[in-house]
Amino acid sequence: MFKFNQQANSESLYLQVYSRFVKNKVALVCLFILALLVLLVVMAPWFSPYRYDETNFGLSQVAPNLHNWFGTDSLGRDLFTRTMVGGRTTFLIAFIATLVSVFLGTIYGSIAGYVGGWLDSLMMRIVDILYSLPFLFFAILLVTFFGRNFILIFVAIGAVSWLDMSRVVRGQTMSLKHKIFIEAAQISGLSQIKIIAKHIIPNLIGIVAVYTTLTVPTVIVISAFLSFLGLGVQEPMTSWGLLISDGAANLTSWWLVLFPGLFLVLTLLCFNFVGNGLRDALDPREHR
Amino acid sequence: MATLLEVNNLTIDFTTRNGTIHAVDSASFILQEGQTLGIVGESGSGKSQTVGAIMGLLPNNATVSGSVKFQGQELLGLDAKAMNKIRGDRICMIFQDPMSSLNPYLTIERQMTEVLCLHKGMSRKDAKIESIKMLDAVKIPEAKQRINYYPHEFSGGMRQRVMIAMALLCRPKLLIADEPTTALDVTVQAQILNLLAEIKQEFHMAMILITHDMGVVAGSCDYVEVMYAGKLVENAPVEALFATPKHPYTQGLLGAIPKLNDNLEKLITIPGELPNALHPHAGCPFADRCSKVMDICRTQMPGSTSEGPDRSVKCWLYHSGEVA
Numbered sequence: 001m002f003k004f005n006q007q008a009n010s011e012s013l014y015l016q017v018y019s020r021f022v023k024n025k026v027a028l029v030c031l032f033i034l035a036l037l038v039l040l041v042v043m044a045p046w047f048s049p050y051r052y053d054e055t056n057f058g059l060s061q062v063a064p065n066l067h068n069w070f071g072t073d074s075l076g077r078d079l080f081t082r083t084m085v086g087g088r089t090t091f092l093i094a095f096i097a098t099l100v101s102v103f104l105g106t107i108y109g110s111i112a113g114y115v116g117g118w119l120d121s122l123m124m125r126i127v128d129i130l131y132s133l134p135f136l137f138f139a140i141l142l143v144t145f146f147g148r149n150f151i152l153i154f155v156a157i158g159a160v161s162w163l164d165m166s167r168v169v170r171g172q173t174m175s176l177k178h179k180i181f182i183e184a185a186q187i188s189g190l191s192q193i194k195i196i197a198k199h200i201i202p203n204l205i206g207i208v209a210v211y212t213t214l215t216v217p218t219v220i221v222i223s224a225f226l227s228f229l230g231l232g233v234q235e236p237m238t239s240w241g242l243l244i245s246d247g248a249a250n251l252t253s254w255w256l257v258l259f260p261g262l263f264l265v266l267t268l269l270c271f272n273f274v275g276n277g278l279r280d281a282l283d284p285r286e287h288r
Numbered sequence: 289m290a291t292l293l294e295v296n297n298l299t300i301d302f303t304t305r306n307g308t309i310h311a312v313d314s315a316s317f318i319l320q321e322g323q324t325l326g327i328v329g330e331s332g333s334g335k336s337q338t339v340g341a342i343m344g345l346l347p348n349n350a351t352v353s354g355s356v357k358f359q360g361q362e363l364l365g366l367d368a369k370a371m372n373k374i375r376g377d378r379i380c381m382i383f384q385d386p387m388s389s390l391n392p393y394l395t396i397e398r399q400m401t402e403v404l405c406l407h408k409g410m411s412r413k414d415a416k417i418e419s420i421k422m423l424d425a426v427k428i429p430e431a432k433q434r435i436n437y438y439p440h441e442f443s444g445g446m447r448q449r450v451m452i453a454m455a456l457l458c459r460p461k462l463l464i465a466d467e468p469t470t471a472l473d474v475t476v477q478a479q480i481l482n483l484l485a486e487i488k489q490e491f492h493m494a495m496i497l498i499t500h501d502m503g504v505v506a507g508s509c510d511y512v513e514v515m516y517a518g519k520l521v522e523n524a525p526v527e528a529l530f531a532t533p534k535h536p537y538t539q540g541l542l543g544a545i546p547k548l549n550d551n552l553e554k555l556i557t558i559p560g561e562l563p564n565a566l567h568p569h570a571g572c573p574f575a576d577r578c579s580k581v582m583d584i585c586r587t588q589m590p591g592s593t594s595e596g597p598d599r600s601v602k603c604w605l606y607h608s609g610e611v612a
Contacts, residue, residue: 012438013392117348180389187343188403188454189376191368198402202393 017206020281027277030270037267041087050078052085053236061253071255073246082238083260089239090220090264093153097219100158102212105165110200112166113173115192124170127163135160135222136229143231153232157222161215165208172207173200206282213275217268224264240264292462292494293319293342297354300337300518304349309565311337313518314354319511321461324488324495326509326526328502328541332562334518335498339464343381344371359461377407380455384467386447390439396423397435400454407458422453425490426483445476452483456491463488464496469504481508502545506530511598514538517562517573519589524599534601536578572604580605 022028045052050068056076064071070079112123139156146152176182177200185195224241226232228248233239240260247256300312312334319325327335340346342356342363356363358379363371375381383389391399400422401415410418416435423431426449439447448468455463465484469477485508488495497509505512505526512529514522514537522535533539540558560577563569572578575585584604593606 012395013440180383180385181391183345184381184383184389184451184454185391187345187375187379187381189372189374189406190402191372194402194406198394198398199391203391205393 014205017278017281021277024277024280027274030273030277033266034270034274037087037263037270038091041084041091044084045081045088048078048081048084050081052081052238053077061250063253064255070259071253073253073256074250077236079243079255079259082243083240083263086238086240086243086260087263089233089237090223090241090267093157093223093239094216094219096154097157097161097223098212098216100154101161101165101215101219102208104158105162106169106201106204106208108162109166109169110173110196110204113170114177114196114200116174116177120170124167127166130159131163139226139231150233150237153223153226156226157219160222161219165211165215168207168211169204172204176200176203210275210279210282213271213278217271220264220268220271290321291318292321292323292359293496294357295338295342295354296357298338298341298356299353300334300341300346301351302347302349303351307566310568311350311518311565312341313568315513315515315518315520316354317513317520317523319462319494319496321494322488322492323511324497324509326505326512327496327498327515328500328505328512329515330500330562332517332565333515335515336466338515339381339466339496339498343375343379343464344368373407376403377458378460379462379464380458380460381464381466382448382451382455382468385471386444386451387471389451390447392439395436395438396442396450400435400450400457403454403457419453419457422456423450425456425487426450426453428453444472445479448472448476448480449483452480452487456487459491460493462494462496464498466498467500468497469499469501477504484508502541514541517568518565519573519602521574521603522601524595524601525597528596528599534595534599534606535574535603536580536605537574540577540579572602 054077056072059068059072059076061074062068062072062076068078068080070083072078073082108123112120135156138159142152142156182195182199185199190198220240223232223239224244227239227241228245230245233242235242240263243260244257244264247253247258247260250256295318296316297314298312298316299310299314302309302311315334315338317325327338329335337346337350341350341352342358344363344366346352352364354364358374361374363374366374390396397416397419400419401410401412404410404415404418405412408415420431420435423435428434428446428449439450442450452468463484468484469480472480481504484495484497487493497504499505509526512524512526513520514529514535516537522529522533522538524534529538530542533542537558544556544558546555558577563573563576569575569586571584571586571588572590575581578585582604590602590604590607592600592602594600595606
């Protein structure tokens with residue numbers, strides 16, 4: 001027998017992933033920036049002297065100055081406050097839509113992949129059909145039928161974003177399914193549901209985490225796009241996409257596009273870097 | 289001794305795009321309680337598929353016929369729910385590659401206790417105590433701490449011990465070991481085989497040991513089935529088989545074991561390869577490789593002849609009366 005160190009702490013694979021991730025400085029900085037951004041958009045409106053829907057026609061389209069850091073829009077509303085509030089909406093939409101995508105996609109994909117056979121074919125054809133629906137058409141249809149509604153944005157975005165996730169998860173599940181430890185779980189008499197819940201899904205966390213960080217920016221872009229088309233959030237509530245859309249209609253006031261745009265780009269960039277960092281940490285052999 | 293497992297005319301076919309693959313062809317054998325049965329044969333001879341059928345582990349494209357009776361209960365055709373009650377509880381299995389047979393993201397504790405909670409209805413706490421006992425039984429030092437470890441923190445030999453401990457948790461009547469030592473180095477192999485032998489005594493289990501290592505067979509089995517291209521060609525008690533191998537294939541296998549006092553440039557092998565399972569020919573599957581091949585071997589599969597107590601062989605050499 002070999003020597004055994006009693007003090008040694010057990011280290012899970014995820015702990016190892018964490019320690020590799022922490023070594024990736026770019027990803028770490030991006031994660032830090034993201035945390036700051038979230039904190040900022042949540043806190044800043046509380047301390048702002050302006051309300052996001054407070055109009056002041058005397059101060060219409062004022063360039064950035066000491067009182068209105070990001071300037072004001074055509075109705076004299078403070079752009080800094082509006083950018084922060086728009087950030088709240090954007091992050092909220094991203095968060096909820098991503099959550100829907102992760103839950104639905106993981107469960108759907110792992111069941112299809114693990115059970116296989118006709119059920120897999122059926123479930124994946126449903127995904128194919130949803131895929132082939134033109135998204136814009138779908139979004140416009142929802143809005144015309146149910147009117148403009150905050151929840152509809154989640155439904156519209158959620159309905160498309162889980163499709164990719166379920167495909168990724170299904171593929172991963174199918175390769176996991178033939179691992180011997182799954183066979184070992186089968187022969188120890190575990191039911192299919194238990195095997196999926198206890199043995200398949202924990203092994204999927206890595207790829208799901210990576211894919212989630214890459215889903216968030218997609219969702220943000222989609223929501224910004226919907227807002228840009230006037231299908232998303234309704235005035236005076238705002239989001240980054242809506243702010244950019246308003247600003248783009250009025251290009252003489254450059255700050256109206258610049259600031260929300262900067263925030264949006266920064267967020268997207270950070271999410272992508274974090275996602276890449278996670279992917280590298282989970283698969284240390286690649287990208288070296 | 290009572291009969292534990294009775295396999296009768298077990299036939300396994302796989303339907304593939306290229307045609308039907310005959311993996312196992314009417315295999316029959318009996319396993320008594322407390323006995324160790326060795327199934328030997330080269331890669332692709334159908335050993336693993338045979339136990340796969342017993343455990344209900346075959347892929348969807350497999351067609352199984354015949355009968356597998358465990359403690360008098362027919363296992364073939366049993367639905368998943370009933371099968372789940374038996375496997376893990378009364379029949380357990382350990383695998384060839386201990387490196388991949390444990391879930392890398394769960395601690396040993398979670399993987400072990402799960403079996404006990406399921407089959408014995410134990411609480412997680414009791415299950416943990418029982419699991420630690422079992423880890424002790426397979427001689428894992430510091431079992432109390434080690435149980436909280438993840439699989440990658442164990443060496444290959446240790447992982448195989450953990451697998452054995454997991455298989456023993458419910459004190460099964462039958463343990464199937466599918467090449468349990470193939471992935472381990474020789475010194476660890478001996479430890480694991482000794483451990484299996486000890487544990488078999490202690491828990492009064494029967495064991496099916498699948499291997500292609502004749503040394504392992506000689507050391508740990510009571511009874512041997514020699515399998516070739518999906519057919520059981522010879523079965524015999526282990527001493528008899530090693531003393532007087534009857535089937536030319538068995539003779540070849542035993543002849544291929546390198547001996548210390550031989551001073552050979554080359555290792556002895558059996559020339560040729562396994563026949564294509566997609567297009568089996570009519571006669572004996574070993575005919576093409578057999579040094580004692582006769583005309584009849586190529587056209588007709590020999591039946592079984594009894595060669596002494598508990599012993600039979602399928603070879604035309606022993607049908608002297610019929611081959612005129």
